[in-house]
Amino acid sequence: MPDRIDLHTHSSVSDGTESPAELIAAGVAAGLTAMAITDHDSTAGWQQAFAAARGTGLMVIPGMELSTRVGHSSVHVLGYLFDPTHQQLVEETARIREGRLRRAERMVERISADFPLTWPEVLAGSPKGATIGRPHIADALVAKGLVTDRGAAFESILHWSGGYYEPHYAPSPEDGIRMIAEAGGVPVLAHPATHGRSGVLPEQELERLIDAGLAGLEIGHRENTDAGKRRLRDYAAAYDLIVTGSSDYHGTGKPNRLGENTTDRSQLERILALGTGSVPFRG
Template sequence: MAEAPVIVAADLHTHSSVSDGTETPAELVAAVAAAGLGAFALTDHDSTAGWAAAAAGARERGITLIPGMELSTRIQFASVHVLAYLIDPLDEALLAETARIRESRFTRAEEIVRRIGRDYDLTWDDVLSQTTEGATIGRPHIADALVARGHAATRSDAFDGILHWRRGYAQPHYAPDPLTGIRLIRAAGGVPVLAHPGTRGAEDVIPEDKLRRFVDAGLFGLEIDHPENREGSKRRLRELAAKYGLAVTGSSDYHGSGKPNRLGAYTTPPEVVERIIAEGTGTSPVFG
């Protein structure tokens, strides 16, 4: 009889070049190994296309992979992301919704580039040159194109400058509301966690009445230990997590060289990882 796999602490939020990371899924696994991590989740934006390559790398290197996705949702003009662990990648409703989101991201990106191109030397081909085949194209790729053209020093500089909403070039893309997203994730056998809900400060932590509805719909947890959550927000979020019985997760939100976030900056303890695995029925973890 095979021994039960050992569950270890995991970095539960990483991105590959399938969305807006700078490393392929295989390169990401190598980076996870180099960082000394025993487990991680691949959570590309609105896509599971990197799962197979990441799983192969995880098996080779003896690393546990929690297959996941970062689902785009929106409350009016505010972007709210929901991490979706162990979903069924073939669930028809979720596939239809993510296809709609990716198409909207694409057309939104084209329009942003058209607007920027009126004032700066930037073309759609410049953006495409910063992507890989099948990638979910978005603003990070526009930022990389701006850097390549010399209009910004780094991706972060591009977001703080030309791509900041105050500059007038940005526009929202389609995304469902978080309540719909949570229900879709649960219906696909997945485990939903609100991603980095404290980046805007304690005064902008998600309203409690909305959070209560999310919990009723099946929300599993809050990603509180995250490099971009503010300290005041973290305190309030821990209070809400305790009040509503939500799990607390930790992760780096690693994007390779696309962000300063480093692998393993925060991790999720084994007991919470084990709960996610127990609740996820859409797909199985990969135990390397």
């Protein structure tokens, strides 16, 4: 059977709709041979995912999608095979999650002035232990019949121009990449070409990220534009960067399907060779 490798998926630990065990079952059903669990700013789903993969033949790559920020722009960094007990990374992700929670609460307070939605309703509809964020507010808006689905919520009430949005704390991309690398992990820039060539980071900025420890680019992603992908491939060739392809699966929370974009085995092998902070679980 040919390899089918998906290195970007989310469980209910962050903003997916399936538990880590259900996520692994979905990966097996989709015919994946390897997958990474990359919840936002959390490693809490790793052990559940490993347990669910036992006996399936599926390789599970422990990972995370780390929130970083440049000004008002959010930049996400995928980290693979880092040490989940690394003190600075543990402290920073806790700070990010707390910032997300307080920001979500403030947004709901603003929304409640115009729509019948309360913070207890958001909490009640969110999975226990999840990193609460805008997707959970979106789910509450759907449950109240105020929007049709998550997508509609993000395009209207939760849009940055909707009047209710506010940013949350996150470190700079350089600091985030450096932390992942210092924890023995492999940092890969997530979906970095969502706005065409004009949205791809300038080469000088890329060089700064590489100096901080950036190892790769997620090029195969439904939100990357064709023009952006071409620019990223040029970067990857010029700087010998790892190239990944992934679904960014969130269960029913997004239309993305497992395995819709995949990573070549040769690129996964590069990640496995570089990561020293943890090891993949081989089911």
